[in-house]
Amino acid sequence: MKQHYDTFWEKLEDERFNEWKQQLPQLIDEALHPEGNGNLPRWLEGLERIRGFAGNTEFDLNRSAITVAQNSDLTAEQKVELEDALRVFHPWRKGPFEIHNIYIDTEWHSDWKWDRVRPHLANLKGRKVLDIGCGSGYHLWRMAGEGTELAVGVDPSLLFMNQFLVLKHFIGETVPAYFLPLTLEQLPVSKKGGAFDTVFSMGVLYHRRSPIDHIYELKNQLLPGGELVLETIVVPEEYGQLLVPGERYAQMRNVWFLPSVKELTHWLERCGFLNVRCVDIDQTSIQEQRTTDWMTWNSLETFLDPEDHNKTIEGYPAPLRAVMVCNKPQ
Template sequence: MKQHYDTFWKRLDNERFNEWKEELPALIDVALHPEGNGNLPRWLEALQQVKSFSPNSSFNLNQAAITVAQNSTLNDTEKQILETALRAFHPWRKGPFSIHDIFIDTEWHSDWKWDRVQPHLAPLKGRKVLDIGCGSGYHLWRMAGNQAELAVGVDPSLLSMSQFLVLKHFIGETVPAYFLPLTLEQLPVSNKGGAFDTVFSMGVLYHRRSPIDHIYDLKNQLLPGGELVLETLVIPEDYGQLLLPDDRYAQMRNVWFLPSVNELTHWLERCGFLNVRCVDIDQTSIKEQRTTDWMTWNSLETFLDPEDHNKTIEGYPAPLRAVMVCKKPQ
């Protein structure tokens, strides 16, 4: 896995990344220690099986399913070996992907979220972008497909990193997308200020016990004038100012603060962001998040009131997601 960073350090050619180059190698070594996750040897074995198939320069990062090794020349036996290796990375939550014509139908239609977010972004061409809580890296590939100069994903999940490296193997090093198995809080902050033109935090804020600290941590990674894209669960305005679930929300224990859009706007402005606006609000449907052959565990439909999909099984408003876009002052 460490070979993934051979070209990464060379791309950190701005002095604002000096602290990253000094501090990240040791942090990554700790994160990738074999004793850190008991499943890691199994995932590494499956990754080696994937790497027995030659890289393929044929890929498409600008369609719903990130597609690599198009028009596969593998025979049926080879495809079965590859598919068995890919299924070792269950559950596949964010996607979809197509690898050697094997379609990985992930739990989430992450392409639907991208279609809601992308029209409202400053053009990514030539920009350095950071994606916090990137999961398998689906959106990283879409960012790279939009000609980002550098796309860095951050997520402590080694399963997600393994899934990302599957795609990286076939796509190769010419596409500047990288995965850090860390948390936002672990990232060094440059003494010259942030280094990224655009920072994404999608589906993370409501998992944070201190959402204001999370917003400030995102801000610290942005260049002056940079753009923050924050996507998170919210509550309808008529429900109130803020929801703090008593225990679980949609069967998730690690959900803390769900603000209204107005309250979230206030948080972002209070943290010093400018031109704060909600560019999209959408209730998650059971077609967007669902159980599939590649994610066989329970999914959204199980977590909603069976009599009323506008409520969670606990009686709270069903998942409603807002996309907020704002600027860090110059």
């Protein structure tokens, strides 16, 4: 897994990345320690099976399903072997992907979120972007497909990292996309200010016990004038200023603060961001997040009131997701 970073360090030429080059190697070594996750040996074995198939194949990062090796020359027997290896990485939550004509129907239609977010972003071509809580890296690949100079995803899940490396194997090193198995809080902060033109935090804020700290940490990674894209669950304005759920929200234990859009706007402005605006708001449907053959556990429909999908099973407003875009001052 460490060979994933062979070309990464070369991309950190800007002096704003000095702290990254000094501190990240040890942080990554600690995160990849085999005793840290009992499933890691199984996933590494699955990754070795994947590497038995030719890499550096043709790819298309701008389709709804990230596609590699569309003109597959695998035999039927090889496709069965490949699919069996891909299923080692269950559950596949963020996607979809299509590898050698094997369609990985992930729990989330992450392409739907991208379609809602993308029209409101600055041109990503030639920009350095950071995706916090990147999951399997689906959106990271979509960002890279826009021609980014560097796309870095951050997520502590080693399962997600292995899913990303599956795609990386087939896509190859020509696309400057990288996965750090860390948290935002672990990322070094440059003494010269942030280094990224665009920072994404999608589906993370409501998991943070200190959302204001999270916003400041995102800001620290941005260049002056840089763009923050923050997507999170909010409550309808008529519900009030803020919801602090009980033990669970939609059966999730780690949900802490769900503000209204008006309150979230206030948080971002209080943290010093400019040009704060809500560019999209959408209630998550059971068509966008659902159980599939590649994620066979319970999903959104189980977590909603069976009589009223506008409410969670606990009686709270159903997940309503807002996309906020704003800028760090120059």
